[in-house]
Amino acid sequence: MKEYVIISGKGGTGKTSLTAAFATLAERSILCDADVDAADLHLLLSPQEKQRHDFMGGNLAKIDQELCTQCGYCREICRYDAISPDHVVDAISCEGCGVCVDLCPEKAVAFPQQKSGEWYISTTRTGPMIHARLGIAEENSGKLVSLIRRRARQMAEEEGYQRIITDGPPGIGCPVIASISGAEKVVIIVEPTVSGMHDVKRVAGLTAHFGIGAMLCVNRYDINLETTEAIEKMASANAIHVLPRIPFDPDFTMAMVEKKTLVEYAPDSATSKIVREVWRRIEEHEAQPASQPIHLPKLNVKE
Amino acid sequence: MIISVASGKGGTGKTTVATNLAAAMDEQVTFLDCDVEEPNAHLFLKPEITHRQPVYTFLPKIDEDRCDRCRKCAEICRFGAITVVGNQVLLFPELCHSCGGCLLVCPQHCIDEDQRELGHAESGTAKNAAFHHGILRIGEAMSPPLIRWLRKNFETTGTVIIDAPPGTSCPVIAAMHGADYIVLVTEPTPFGLHDLALAHQTVNALGIASGLVINRANLGDNSVQRYAEENNLPILLEIPFSREVAELYSRGLLLVEENETWRRLFGGLYEEIVRQITATGKVS
Numbered sequence: 001m002k003e004y005v006i007i008s009g010k011g012g013t014g015k016t017s018l019t020a021a022f023a024t025l026a027e028r029s030i031l032c033d034a035d036v037d038a039a040d041l042h043l044l045l046s047p048q049e050k051q052r053h054d055f056m057g058g059n060l061a062k063i064d065q066e067l068c069t070q071c072g073y074c075r076e077i078c079r080y081d082a083i084s085p086d087h088v089v090d091a092i093s094c095e096g097c098g099v100c101v102d103l104c105p106e107k108a109v110a111f112p113q114q115k116s117g118e119w120y121i122s123t124t125r126t127g128p129m130i131h132a133r134l135g136i137a138e139e140n141s142g143k144l145v146s147l148i149r150r151r152a153r154q155m156a157e158e159e160g161y162q163r164i165i166t167d168g169p170p171g172i173g174c175p176v177i178a179s180i181s182g183a184e185k186v187v188i189i190v191e192p193t194v195s196g197m198h199d200v201k202r203v204a205g206l207t208a209h210f211g212i213g214a215m216l217c218v219n220r221y222d223i224n225l226e227t228t229e230a231i232e233k234m235a236s237a238n239a240i241h242v243l244p245r246i247p248f249d250p251d252f253t254m255a256m257v258e259k260k261t262l263v264e265y266a267p268d269s270a271t272s273k274i275v276r277e278v279w280r281r282i283e284e285h286e287a288q289p290a291s292q293p294i295h296l297p298k299l300n301v302k303e
Numbered sequence: 304m305i306i307s308v309a310s311g312k313g314g315t316g317k318t319t320v321a322t323n324l325a326a327a328m329d330e331q332v333t334f335l336d337c338d339v340e341e342p343n344a345h346l347f348l349k350p351e352i353t354h355r356q357p358v359y360t361f362l363p364k365i366d367e368d369r370c371d372r373c374r375k376c377a378e379i380c381r382f383g384a385i386t387v388v389g390n391q392v393l394l395f396p397e398l399c400h401s402c403g404g405c406l407l408v409c410p411q412h413c414i415d416e417d418q419r420e421l422g423h424a425e426s427g428t429a430k431n432a433a434f435h436h437g438i439l440r441i442g443e444a445m446s447p448p449l450i451r452w453l454r455k456n457f458e459t460t461g462t463v464i465i466d467a468p469p470g471t472s473c474p475v476i477a478a479m480h481g482a483d484y485i486v487l488v489t490e491p492t493p494f495g496l497h498d499l500a501l502a503h504q505t506v507n508a509l510g511i512a513s514g515l516v517i518n519r520a521n522l523g524d525n526s527v528q529r530y531a532e533e534n535n536l537p538i539l540l541e542i543p544f545s546r547e548v549a550e551l552y553s554r555g556l557l558l559v560e561e562n563e564t565w566r567r568l569f570g571g572l573y574e575e576i577v578r579q580i581t582a583t584g585k586v587s
Contacts, residue, residue: 009341011313011469016494037472038311038501040494059381079361079403092476092509097402098381134472136504141472142444170313170469171340174444194555195318195343202341205441223546224553248549253522256493 001156002184003149003164004282005034009203011170013191014219017252018275019167020044020261023126025279030161031124032152033131034145034179035169036117037138044261047122047129055132055147057116057140058096061089067108074100074109092137116140119148121155128155142178145169149179172206180207186214187282188240192227200231204238214240215285217278221245241285243278247271305463306576307482309506311498313469316488316518316542319552320572321466322347324486325432327559327569333459334429336436337450337478338468339422345436346555350429357423358437360448361401364417365392376405376414397444421449426457433459450477471498471505479506484580485513486539492523496530503536512583514576519544537579540572 006019020041023031033041061082063074068087075083078100082093089100101111116139119132130152132144152164168179180186186207190200200216207214216235221228232242247270255265263272308321322344325334336344345352363376363385370392377385377392384398385405396419406414422439435457437449446468454465454477467478479485485506489499499515506513515531520541531538542548551561558565 008313010343012315037470038313038498040312040497043493043497077403077407079401092480095400095402096381097400097404099379099402099404099407102379102404103407136471136501137476137508139473141470171446171474172441173340173439173446173474175472176340177442177444191314191553193553194346195341195552198343198346199341202441209442220549223549227553250522253492257524259493 001153001162001164003153003166004185004187005166005168005180005183006187006189007168007176007180007203008170008189009172009199010191010195013189013196014246014252015189016040016044016167017256017262018189018217018219019165021263021275022279022282023165024261024263025276026126026163026165028161029127029163029165030152030156031126031129032148032164032166033129034149034166034175036132036134036141036144036148036175037169039131039133041129041167042131044256044259045124045126045129046259047120047124047131049120049122051121053119054115055117055119055134055144056113057138057143059098059111059113060091060094060096061098061100062110062112063087063089064108064110067106069106071105074104077103096139114138117144119144119151121151127161130155141169142174145175145178172202176206177210180212181210183212185282186212187243188214188216189219190216190231191220192218192224192231194227197227197231197234201234204235204240208238215243215282216240217243217246219246220248222247243281244274246274246278304461304577304580305458305465305482306484306486307465307467307479308486308488309467309475309479309502310469310488311471311502312489312494315490315495316516317469318343318347318466319518319558320486320488320516321464323557323559323565323569324573325464326430326557327566328431328462328573330431331461332432333457333461333463334432334434334466335453335457335463336466337453338466339437339439339446339449339453340468340474342436342438344466345434347557348429348432348434350427350432350434352425352427354426355423358421358449358452359418360421361403362396362399362417362419363394363405364415365394366413366415367392369411369413371411373410375408375410379404379408400445401448421445421452424453424456446474447477450474471501475505476509479509479511482511484576485511486516486576487513487536488516488518489527490519490523491517491525491527493526495523496526499527500530503534512579514539514579516572517541539575540568
């Protein structure tokens, strides 16, 4: 069983549209949407929910005003400035560290666990899908990502699925690290812009940091051919496998409007043929034995 | 006056709006790129960077010789960053949230203040803007403390424009909390609409006034416009998709420097934001 994680560094490069297209092309695969604070994959695949679970995230401090003597000690020790002068905890600023809970001389601080979101096991026309919804303004997205990835792996092992295709979040921080750790293969989707170039270096630096092999695909390559070439050159120089380029194609948006993946919306179009080829190459590359630990040279990132 | 430019979905044009808004202004502005995981604003504003500094967060340092393995530090740590296994006390720096609880409870006073590098901050000037951005260290998971550090150190009393990270969770909250106005940027597609609704709920949970910029306004459908109307979210500006705009962006060029029409439109955007903030009657 292999898990492919699609990430991008920069948002909006086409991760989710391509993940969904790959899911329609892959046989016996489980889909996992790890972009838990702005999940969109369900909009293309209309999952039918089979199971719904609460996600219990962190705890938040709550001061019992009856017991509080307004001594101010909690305000003094809170490093997040989360307690107001009248001793009320700001839920947005509270980190859930519990220091005030343990050290309040009056034991006036409660520490209830919060429901921070929900996660689901669903079925779609491409196979099972595990996805989640983090509550508004909630924390612990990394923890939720780890939870749903673990659940997807468990299902794959129990039910004999060969692959998990995971739609990752943008960026390089906590939820991204939680999305790629332990994955067999990472596919980076990039756009040929100055931002895309800048961000792909950082996300490739991240995969190298964690010793994970990566592949790269330039989407909307025809927006800037020169930058496309520069990105592919940078990738090759850093032992990142370069996949075929995908052109800018309004069909991706049209497919989205019709709740379809590109290869379902325009199965015979030139772009669909390229997307099929990209997927074939991802599969093929994955099939090569990775007997040696992948070693990526340090990126020459000028910042 | 703090204006934060945010979106649920990534790649909708936050940086385009934030940088062009700043560049269209006649007055001095402070620009903070708080998308510290993938900061891009400098590629468009092209500031001359004059100062660079590392940013640290608290990390405990345990003197193992004086430590009597009482486990008080491990007990207060909710993040599993300190554990005692047998006769060894183990610290996992990447799990530490810098709450300082261990420091307070250690009866032997054998924990000292040390630090972990979150990344660094760079400052400089770009025409009318005092420019600052944070750059998260590759491999560092926690961006909110770096975002908070930037805001604490560089927010000024004049106009501040913040380029926020995508999403709806802690990093975005860190970039929006305490702002006077949020400009939400989206594209009129099902993904754009879905993530706009999440971002709008987040903004409402923070109780901050907001308005909408629709980017690539002629792609997709009209459901975003309908959402805005039904939810009293004023549409501030619509930027149509054109290959020209996409290519200018790809080369790191500002729209307002390409032609006067864009300069007028973004100048008008700023005036409209000021008008709306004034109407709320609570300017910081």
